[in-house]
Structure formats: C-alpha cells, structure tokens
Amino acid sequence: MASSEPIRLQKFLADAGVCSRRAAEALIVQQEVWVNGQPATLGQKVTPGVDKVTVSGKPVRTTAQPRITVAVHKPRGLVCSNDDPHHGATVFELLPREFSKFRFFCAGRLDLESEGLVILTTDGDLAHRLMHPSNLVVKRYHVVLKQPFPAARLPHLIRGVVLEGERLKVERAALINARVDSTATDLDVHLHHGKKREIRQLFTTLGYDVKRLRRYQIGALQLKGIPLRAGKVLSTKEIALLFRSPPTPPAAHQAVAPRRTESRFIDED
Secondary structure: OOOOOOEEHHHHHHHOOOOOHHHHHHHHHOOOEEEOOEEOOOOOEEOOOOOOEEEOOEEOOOOOOOOOEEEEEEOOOOEOOOOOOOOOOEHHHHOOHHHOOOOOEEOOOOOOOOEEEEEEEOOHHHHHHHHOHHHOOOEEEEEEEEEEEEHHHHHHHHHOEEEOOEEEOOOEEEEEOOOOOOEEEEEEEEEOOOOOOHHHHHHHHOOOOEEEEEEEEEOOEEOOOOOOOOEEEOOHHHHHHOOOOOOOOOOOOEEEOOOOOOOOOOOOO
16 A cells, blocks of 8 residues: 555545445544544545554554455345444355455445345455446346235336335336236346345335345346355456446336436445
8 A cells, every 4th residue: 555645544444454435434523533643534635654544543554455356145144244243143254264364345235134146345446336326336136025016016116115205216127937917926126226125125115025135146247156155256357247237138027217317325334
C-alpha cells in the first residue's frame, strides 16, 4: 500500500483489510478513526506510509493484503458477517486455513436460511464495485415455495410491494416446470441488488412461504461445479464474469422489469 499519492481514508482502511468502505465511514463518524493523533473526518485523505492511522486505538498496517477472491457455496446455517455475536458460525469458515490471516469482505450477503453462491474477497475495491448500485450486478436465485405460485401473479413480483416505507421487487421472475394450470412451486428470480431478506419478505407479503432460497449465479459466474461448503479461488477472467450478464433464455411464464436508469443500493454491510 506504500505510495506517495494521498488516497481517501475509507479506501486506505479497505485496502488494509480493516473493514469495507461503508463500515469505515461509520467508524469515522463514531470517531473511532484517528489520523496523526487527531479524529478523522469523512472525505479525508491520507498518504500511505506517511500518515499514522489508528482504529479504536490500534495502528493500521500500511502493507496491503494480497488480492484474493473466492467463490464459496454457502450452506444454510452460516451468517455472512465477520462478527455476529448471535451466531458463531460464519461463511468465512469455508475459506482455506491458509487464508485465515487475511481480512475478507463478503461482497453480497445471503441470510442465515439461504444458500448458494457468495463472493469473499480481500479486495476492498472489488467488494465496493460488486455492491455499488451503478454496476447493476445481476444475482439469480432458485426459489422454492410451499404453495404453488400462479403465472398470472408474476407481474406482482416485478411491480413489488411497499413494506415499512420501502418497495420490495425483483427484476425478473419465471416459473420453473409449470403445471397444466400455469402454476409452479419453483421460480427463477433475478435481482440487481437486494435489501435484507427482500425475496423472502416479498413472497410472504404476497401470501407465499419460501421453503428454500438458493443463489445460483452472479453476473455470468455460476455456482455449478462448486460443492456445498467448498470454494474456488477466482481468476481475473472469472472475476470479470461477475460483471457480465448473459442473455436470459425466453420462458413460457415469466415477467421482466422494463429497463431503468436508476438503481437501488441494497446490500447491507
């Protein structure tokens, strides 16, 4: 990380593996971050290797971590958090033991009951790009419901519902293996980003219970080939796939949101 060029403090902390940029902003507001003996301010820049930065009284190292990005197959029962006092088991347990000395970020979370593809990375910039709304990274899910869902209600998933002042919606929804009566318990659902438990809350509000939720693809990168509880270190080409959206094959029963110019920031950090 040694450089003569000043960089934003949030980026400095992310590159050092302390926390994500969003978490860094919160720490700065809470006056947990100090620069050269003074409380840091939002937007402040520091020069790596020159300025002394501390977080909660502990000095921040100026040597950047190696950039490692891993795709893991998360099972149910693990949380996507570096520190959750209510759940000891985290998705970071899926990383190889040799990576335990590095600080990884979860770039796009899944809730405790959900499973599937999760990206863990030491690259703060990559995590930021994957979660930033301007990049419109498409995430694809296989949803299994307890009750059959009719094709006629697919547009409701696209229009969404308002819950506690927030609109919950998806970008695309299609039935899988529809029955003769044009209903199915399995659906293919796409989001650009998602608020916490957005898919589950959306279906629940419409009167349907989610039995299983599995993320099978991010961008053009598929979960296929990665066993449950296993992971794969991604190459540069595979990382690029995360930002690529291949065309979706037409389905007999589907609804798709119209193209839009503004997006939502969804992922909590």
